[in-house]
Amino acid sequence: MAELSYREAVAYGIAQEMRRDPRLVMLGEDIAAAGGVFKTTVGLLEEFGPDRVRDTPISEQAIIGAAMGAAMTGIPVIAELMFSDFIAVTWDMIANEIAKTRYMTNGQVTLPLVIRTANGGGVRFGAQHSQSVENWCMMIPGLKVVAPATPTDVVGLMAASVRDPDPVIFFEHKALMATSEEIPDGEIVDTLGTARIRREGTDLTIAALAAMVPRALEAAEMLAADGISAEVIDVRSLVPLDTRTILQSVAKTGRFYTVEENPRVLGWGAELVSIVSHEAFWDLDGPCVRITTPHIPLPAASSLEDLAIPSVQKIYETVKRTIGGAP
Amino acid sequence: MPTDTADPRYDYALRPPRLPQPVDESLASAPIDLDVRLEMYRKLHLLRQWSKRAHDLFLQNLVKGTTHLSLGQEAVAAAFSSAMRPDDYTFATYRGHAHSLSRGMDPGEALAELLGRKNGVLGGKGGSMHLTDVTRGMMGSYAIIGAHLCIANGAAWSAQMRGTGQVAVCFFGDGTTNIGAFHEALNMAKIWNLPVVFVCENNLYMEYTPIDLVTAVPRPAADRAPAYGLEPIVVDGNDPDAVYLVAREAIERARRGEGPSLIEAQTYRHGGHSRADPGKYRPQSEVEAWKARDPIPMYHDRLLKLGTPEATLTGIERQVAEVVDAATEFAKNGPEPGLEDLLVNVWADGGAEWRN
Structure with a gap:
């Protein structure tokens, strides 16, 4: 190690x-x-x-x-x-x-x-x-x-x-x-097209990528303190895309969130929401929710960039607000 | 912009003609084996007759989409391919039929590809602008100007690393000299001393516009060569012997590890840019003068003067005609590809799946 x-x-x-x-x-x-x-x-x-x-x-x-x-x-x-x-x-x-x-x-x-x-x-x-x-x-x-x-x-x-x-x-x-x-020691070889469940949960599924994964995990801890159990999936590979892991998770939790750093329009989460809406529609207990950067170029100033990219607080608040069905 | 005014600024056909140089008769005594010359003659005829057949099939509505013919420009591909080793690499543009056939691509499979048939060299998936046959070193026809110069560098780099002595030869038009990738590729080829030969076929027009109107220097490739530490090399692109001598030297230089070359072959297309273009923007006297410098009758006369029997030449022509007829039947009789081909070969596993 x-x-x-x-x-x-x-x-x-x-x-x-x-x-x-x-x-x-x-x-x-x-x-x-x-x-x-x-x-x-x-x-x-x-x-x-x-x-x-x-x-x-x-x-x-x-x-x-x-x-x-x-x-x-x-x-x-x-x-x-x-x-x-x-x-x-x-x-x-x-x-x-x-x-x-x-x-x-x-x-x-x-x-x-x-x-x-x-x-x-x-x-x-x-x-x-x-x-x-x-x-x-x-x-x-x-x-x-x-x-x-x-x-x-x-x-x-x-x-x-x-x-x-x-x-x-x-x-x-x-x-x-x-x-x-x-x-780990020794040769490390992974597999493309496999998502990984970073945190198990029962109330909602959050799919995140790269830097949004640790933020989603931190938000999940905050939600846990409020009695909400979030499952966090690290998507890892967009192509090939491991939809099976995501659909199985949604079948368990009934709610689906994406956390995307990209500007909103046509982010990878939109494709995932489309798949979940179509293929797991009867598993869903509420609308799928995407948490993204607004559809803007990223600003340079610390304060502005932090406001733009989904933060732990924003993930937490969005889930809290919407999990009961609010838009 | 006035449309009914006789003004060479707006009607390029009114500009003074740009005329070809006279034939250099001394090339008849150039040190080129007769076998090589007869092979170049065969290729000239194959490229000409095949392209005319492709045009005929287009007029019969059997070739869809677009085609870019090399009629008039055949000597460059015929001569370069004759100076190459079988394992050398060719990179061509969307006007790549001549370069593909001259490397040995099956004429029937090439024609079938234009017809969108399953027995096409690309199974109908690539079409006229992407002819490729890696088994014959034909590494592809690239339809967006500039990219393939950078890609040819990569193949040359690979040959250099593997120590195989292979050379990459990359053909492109005069219009390509004004895009950034041309300049990036020349710089990298020089600093890495890559075994690559860049061949600009300057046919005087970038699509529909005279190249001199849109280029900072009179010779679009040769005048850029010194900026990359390369010799400016200009050759009569309508004389197979002239091209062959220059090609042989540049390819052997590269093979010896002496780095890249940039060659400007001056030539002319008999037709328009693509099948949609009648080429009316060119002065008629210019078109006539270049057609009088057609490489095929000129080379026919030279071979006769060198003592080749007329029967030998007509025999080659007849044999090529049979090949083109057989290719036509092969292409026309090919089935159209179907659903079983649509979702195949996106990935190396043969499939097209992007999710589980």
Whole structure:
């Protein structure tokens, strides 16, 4: 057992896979000599050398294009985009090329690549360096989308993503970087497409992702003090999506909430609510409720950003207000 | 904007024509094996006859959607493919039929793909703009300008890491030189010394607009090369021998580990940008002058002058005609793909499920 922070877990997970597969390479801006701007790739250059851990120019299209070209010729690749907001700079490569090539070529091309990127708010970087953009990727057929909430999950889901033959967008949350936990010894390999019940409960189900998971858990403790038993599910993987775990939970609790950091419109929670409303309609005792950031660009000021992103208090109050049926 | 005024600012057909350079007759004595030359001649005819057939099938309403033909530009693909090793990589654009066929894609499977048939090379899922055959090193046709230069870098990087000596050759049009990915790709190729050859087919028009009206420099690719530490290389794209010599040198350079090249092949398309475009924005005298520089009759004459019997050439032409006829029957007789194909091959497990 070793105590690892979320940021250390990224390098730990990558190193585990680079030791296992000598073909695996990575590239990105400032990832080698500098160890990454979030210090998530510290030590990789020293262990694996400059041929396998490559610094690149600020050229997001060239980075992701190179990852795709290498992957389609059989080299597994991890590419880093420094901030997930920069996905927009190379969206053609991700949405039009990487996501569609296997289907368009009727299976001729396989793309074993992972795009890692620092996602989410809470660190006062303003509207262009704080977005939660996992929904952008979720809505494109052909991309797998993963967003771990704990250091152990970072390692295990990194391994699962690297070993998956399909392209995976791997969202590392900036606000979780300093969190830490004991992680198990030995190789850690998780499974994509599996949600995890972080807290069992009987009165309502809360589905949360990444930085919203610890907030939902804290809110659940507050609700417990009021005699309300919340089950908290860490969705972990948006594509593939583990609806079975969620539907089973709703069958037990009869109430469904989502906690989403993304701006409101078309967040992943909307898809989950749609599924629950359709497939678990007769299990529900009340309307599904989404707790999200308002549909605004994220502000920079601490006070404003804290008001925007769902807080523990907001989750608690929303559940308290609505669990009796109030809108 | 005036629409009925004769003004070359608004009616590009009134601009002065941009004429081709004369044939360099000295290329007849270039050191190129006769076998290679006859293979290039066969490819020229295959690309021409196949493309004309594709156009005929479009007129019969059998080819849906859009097609972008390379009529007039065949020499670039024919010559480059002849200078490549079988395991080298080709990356092409939506105007990629010539590059696909010249790497050995089955003409019937290619035509069936245009017809949207199950026996198409992509099972009907990709269509005209995405022809791919990785078994022959044809790594794809990319329909959004610029991306595939970056992707070709990745394949070249892979070859470099694996030490295979493979080279990636990436074809694109003059219009591509004005998008950001072009510049990102050239910079990365140079700093990583990648075995990649970028080939700009400058046909003088980015879709419907003269390239010189929208480009800061007269030679859209060659004049950008020095900014990335590369030699400006311009070649007569309508002369297979000229292209072959330049291709052979650039590919061998890359194979020796001496890094990337950027080549501007000057050429002209006989037709419009796509099937919807009659190409009326071009001066008639310009179109006529370039058609007089059609690579096929020119190469026919050169091979005759080099002593090839006429019967050899007509034999090649007849054999290609049979191949194209057989390809047409193969394509027309193919079934349409159905529901059993729709939800297949989104993922590597063969399926399309995104949830349990």
